[in-house]
Amino acid sequence: QRLLSANDVVSAVPDPEMPYVTLGDLGVVGAVRVDEDARSVRVELTPTYLGCPATEVIQQDVKTALLDAGWQSVAIELRFDPPWTPERITRQGRAKLAAEGIAPPAGRTGSKGTDPAPVFVTLGRAPAEVRCPRCGAAQTDLISAFGPAPCQELRRCATCREPFPAIKRASR
Known part of the structure; x- marks a missing residue:
């Protein structure tokens, strides 16, 4: 077999x-x-x-x-070294997250054979641009640094006013 x-x-x-x-x-x-x-x-x-x-x-x-x-x-x-970063999410994974109404982090997508440099997730001010997964608007506001999972935050779109979870972005 x-x-x-x-x-x-x-x-x-x-x-x-x-x-x-x-x-x-x-x-x-x-x-x-x-x-x-x-x-x-x-x-x-x-x-x-x-x-x-x-x-x-x-x-x-x-x-x-x-x-x-x-x-x-x-x-x-x-394994925790190197640590996981949102850049490891594949293109397909980002598309699936967006289809479910979860904003994937902006930036380059993960690829086999490369480990991105370690980055740290900040719990303070959110990044300026996280696109709305529903209408695509770039202007969104942080509602809460904590979302339905520890790796997510809650945001609201300034255009369509819909709240949505977003994968926390890594800061350099």
Whole structure:
């Protein structure tokens, strides 16, 4: 029996807090090392947020998906260096977030094989431009630095007046 690609399986696991995006879309999947003879796999994950309450669920979901795909031994390691940044979100992930009414951070998109320089998320003043995912207006106001998930903030569009969650942007 041919095993499904461990990387494909892990990358397709939905995020438990935002199930419309996958771990691959969010760029949290690091190295995936396999030993096909032993049917074992070791996965490195970088959570989006140091205190992310979904980390344990993510680990269990990844393990379950790999076991269901035929892998017999699964080891998962959390990596925090280099830290995750919103720049790791793929183009597809950004499109999925926007389709759900969540403003993805502006900036370059993640790409395989490159680790962006570490950046820090500020909890103070919000960046000047976060586009509204509903009408596309550039002028939005911060309502709260804390949103439905620790990696999100709440904003309101100055044009359509609709509130929306936005992925917190990293500051340099």
